[in-house]
Amino acid sequence: MSPDRLLEAARSRLSWQRALRNGETTAVWVLAGALAGQLGSLAFPYSLRWEWALVAAAGSAVAVTLLVRFVRPATRLEAACWLDRRCALLDRMCTYVAVREGNPRSALVNRFLEDVHRAVQQVHVSRAVPIRPVRWRAVLALVASVVVWDLVLSGATLPNTPARRVAEAVRREGRRLLDLAQEWERDARSRGLVEASRSARRARQAAELMSAPRATLSMAQRQLRGLREEIVSVRAAVQSRMQEAGSLADRDGLKAAQALRELERELARVGRALEEVPLGAEQAEQLRRTLSLLEGKLHLQRSAPASAALREAQRRLERRDRPGAREAVRRAEDTLRELVRLMEEEGALAKQQHEVEASSLSIAQAVRGGVDPEAAQARPVRYPDSPRNRPGGAGGQDDPEAQVWEGPQEGAEPGWGHVPDKLGSATPRLDARRRQEHLPGEVGEGKVFAARVQAPGVADSARTPLLRVPARVVRQADEALRAARVPAPYREWVRRYFSQLTEAGP
Amino acid sequence: MDVEEFGALYQRIRAELGRVVVGHADVVEGVLLAVFAGGHVLLEGVPGVGKTLMVKALAQVLGLRFSRIQFTPDLMPADVVGTNVLIQDAEGHRVLTFQPGPVFSQIVLADEINRATPKTQSALLEAMQEYAVTVAGTTYPLERPFFVLATQNPIEMEGTYPLPEAQLDRFLLKLRVPFPDRESVVQILERTTGSQVPEVQPVADAATVLRMQALVRExxxxxxxxxxxxxxxxxxxxxxxxxxxxxxxxxxxxxxxxxxxxxxxxxxxxxxxxxxxxxxxxxxxxxxxxxxxxxxxxxxxxxxxxxxxxxxxxxxxxxxxxxxxxxxxx
CATH class of the missing domain: 1.10.8.80 (Magnesium chelatase subunit I, C-Terminal domain)
Structure with missing residues (x-):
């Protein structure tokens, strides 16, 4: 082999060798970073899956390898110096490169070239420039560490860290969804909602994973995302079928379903009437009008199969074709039943989607860390009796105090703190007579709940001792009522209470 | 001369030197490298380790004229480079004639160079660098090849004058001549205390040395x-x-x-x-x-x-x- 060919071969191999080693180094760094990232996930709310780490390491290693190989290949001088070092050529190749470039000039050049030709015959380029991984042990060790960590320690968190807070939020949402999913499943089964039942089962599986002790954020997000996409997809299919069945898009689903169910019952009655024999002309006309009336109440597209079937039934009745009319009414009945089922499916799926999105939102809030997930989790409490929540307001819109009534806020808004701090000591229980009740759960698939609870007190005389209230106290109460911000509707109650005390006093 | 011829001659010179110089392979190699590179050598070693013998043998092997200057504190520059002396011929005419000093040789052994005063040491400066000596305004070229091989004793420092940096820099190499090992001492005793004292034969001459020096630069x-x-x-x-x-x-x-x-x-x-x-x-x-x-x-x-x-x-x-x-x- 001539020195030039040897140099070219060495240069090519050296370029690959350098590129591979750079790639190896990159992989080592990426894997080490992934391992550090996994360590960080003990304290911070993120999770790093080993598949991502391996793909990132492999991808970056390949990219760096190709980049170094083709963007910065080895030069002839580098290859020559490498050969000199590896094959103990005493700088023959480096000097050869310099001589070929015309520097230096000497009377000994020919003698030197002969020497180089002799020397390179002993060189095996594959041995001189081996292309093999050198850091594979480090890479393997890091890969094993990353995988083992993910399999064994995934989901582990340190106490009092954001990661622990998020993990708790994930588990709490998992438990909440689990309860809901079981309820949805029972409900869907009892109502024969196939799609809703299927997605409820899927929600239950996701919730079980989320409520596991080592549930991770990424897993929860993945499950919720997948679940939502699945529900959205099923809903789209259901909505499409509803459209085909002639449902109007702008109708309120639940109300429409109720109305249709009512119409379905009406149709069933008409169907039964059609089976009665004989069917007089007057009776037929009455039935036709009823059908016409029902068609008008359908609020479906004109081309809807149910509407068409009803129109067909009316035509049949006009022709006194009772069996045909009966068949058309049955068809309309079936179509309506299917539409009602679809609407119920849609309603159940919408509810599921809403809850899944609420869970996603709650977890996302916990990740952002700006709010206490406990507080964020708490759903706003509405007090139906409060003037604010009453339509029109008990105190009326013109009552200024009714507008500023805030009502109990403790626990109703997101925030920090503990309930006892806000509410004070627990309310003392009155010595009221109560009835022990046993609440049985529903028997069926899934868990059965049963608990003994204290039911509301039964009607009885008050046990609070009544004392004589001096007039001075009544006056003080009146002043206090005037000074205090007692909501207007309650003011009268308080006054009446004190008045009763006065009347009942000895 | 080509590379092979140089190598063969080099090996012959080494072999010939090896007949009288026992051991000190590194020192001999260093001296030869300096000679063929056209430089001067400073040999440092305790007395009696064969420094002078090595230099004398080198001169004989290379077929070069040799002179030795024993540097002492009272040595004057003129004692090294020479001086003009007044000479009266038979007719009574008196003329100033330059009497070359011992530096006018081809291999100069400056023995215990650090014992002379800096002024005398500096007398070698021009000779070492310019291969010429200037006396009373007249420059006298030295015959090539010209080598100065100086020795100095590292242990007796009292009454010595360490070489100035300028002069040290003019030595191509500074070689340390260590005490020979036991086997070498035995060999020295065997060779030098018998009736037959080995002698070296010249294997080169000045022209050959110059050609070898020229080849080194190629x-x-x-x-x-x-x-x-x-x-x-x-x-x-x-x-x-x-x-x-x-x-x-x-x-x-x-x-x-x-x-x-x-x-x-x-x-x-x-x-x-x-x-x-x-x-x-x-x-x-x-x-x-x-x-x-x-x-x-x-x-x-x-x-x-x-x-x-x-x-x-x-x-x-x-x-x-x-x-x-x-x-x-x-």
Whole structure:
């Protein structure tokens, strides 16, 4: 082999060798970073899956390898110096490169070239420039560490860290969804909602994973995302079928379903009437009008199969074709039943989607860390009796105090703190007579709940001792009522209470 | 002359010298490298280790005229370079005639050079550098080849005059002649205390030596080797851009450009002696110690701690990488 060919071969191999080693180094760094990232996930709310780490390491290693190989290949001088070092050529190749470039000039050049030709015959380029991984042990060790960590320690968190807070939020949402999913499943089964039942089962599986002790954020997000996409997809299919069945898009689903169910019952009655024999002309006309009336109440597209079937039934009745009319009414009945089922499916799926999105939102809030997930989790409490929540307001819109009534806020808004701090000591229980009740759960698939609870007190005389209230106290109460911000509707109650005390006093 | 002829002659010279000089292979090689590189040598060693014998034998082997100057404190420059003397001829005319000193030779042994005063030591400066002597305004060229091989005793420092840096720098190599090992001493006794004292035969002459010197300069030195030499010398300078750690700590002033020249020339001679027409970094490393050790001016801290220049040079050589770039990650 001539020195030039040897140099070219060495240069090519050296370029690959350098590129591979750079790639190896990159992989080592990426894997080490992934391992550090996994360590960080003990304290911070993120999770790093080993598949991502391996793909990132492999991808970056390949990219760096190709980049170094083709963007910065080895030069002839580098290859020559490498050969000199590896094959103990005493700088023959480096000097050869310099001589070929015309520097230096000497009377000994020919003698030197002969020497180089002799020397390179002993060189095996594959041995001189081996292309093999050198850091594979480090890479393997890091890969094993990353995988083992993910399999064994995934989901582990340190106490009092954001990661622990998020993990708790994930588990709490998992438990909440689990309860809901079981309820949805029972409900869907009892109502024969196939799609809703299927997605409820899927929600239950996701919730079980989320409520596991080592549930991770990424897993929860993945499950919720997948679940939502699945529900959205099923809903789209259901909505499409509803459209085909002639449902109007702008109708309120639940109300429409109720109305249709009512119409379905009406149709069933008409169907039964059609089976009665004989069917007089007057009776037929009455039935036709009823059908016409029902068609008008359908609020479906004109081309809807149910509407068409009803129109067909009316035509049949006009022709006194009772069996045909009966068949058309049955068809309309079936179509309506299917539409009602679809609407119920849609309603159940919408509810599921809403809850899944609420869970996603709650977890996302916990990740952002700006709010206490406990507080964020708490759903706003509405007090139906409060003037604010009453339509029109008990105190009326013109009552200024009714507008500023805030009502109990403790626990109703997101925030920090503990309930006892806000509410004070627990309310003392009155010595009221109560009835022990046993609440049985529903028997069926899934868990059965049963608990003994204290039911509301039964009607009885008050046990609070009544004392004589001096007039001075009544006056003080009146002043206090005037000074205090007692909501207007309650003011009268308080006054009446004190008045009763006065009347009942000895 | 070609590389093979040089190598053969070199080996014959070594073999001939080996007949009288026992051991000291490194010193003999160093002296020969300096001779063929056209430089001067400073030999440092205790008395009686064969320094003078080596030089005399070298002169005989190379077929060169030899003179020895025993440097003493009362030695005057004129005793070295010569002087004009008034000579009266038979007719009574008196003329000033230049009487050449012992420096007018081809191999000059400056024995115990550090015992003479700096003024006398400096008398060698022009001869060593310019290969000429100027007396009373007249310059007298010295016959080529011309070598100065100076010796100095490292232990008897009282009453001596350490060589000035300028003169030290003019020596191509500084060789340390160690005490011979036991086997060598036995061999010395065997050779020198019997009735037959070995003698050397000349195997070359002045013309041959000049041709060999010319061939040394033809040896190829690739740019990366020259760069390596430059980096080595640069690393000995504590104020330089890239000083070695040892230089930063122990050196007051590093090697001069003449040191770089000496390093490369000695490396070239070594390459040729080893049958190669090109110099390698290994050659440079091999001659770095004798070529640089006398060119480093150590600082007070180094003197106080007894740091040897050899240690500094070794550390510099270890620290400065070859020019050969290494692939990343290897």
């Amino acid at each position: 040896v190829l030195a690739a740019p990366h080797v020259q760069a390596y030499v430059a980096r080595l010398v640069e690393a000995t300078h504590p104020q330089g851009p890239r000083p070695a750690k040892a230089a930063r700590r122990w050196v007051r002033y590093g090697a001069s450009p003449r040191g770089a020249q000496a390093l490369l020339l000695a490396a070239k001679a070594r390459a040729l002696a080893n049958g190669r027409a090109h110099t390698s970094a290994e050659d440079v490393r091999a001659v770095a110690l004798p070529a640089l050790r006398h060119r480093l001016l150590l600082n007070f801290e180094a003197e106080a701690e007894g740091v040897d220049p050899d240690q500094v040079v070794r550390e510099v050589v270890e620290e400065v990488p070859e020019v050969a770039p290494t692939p990343a990650g290897t």
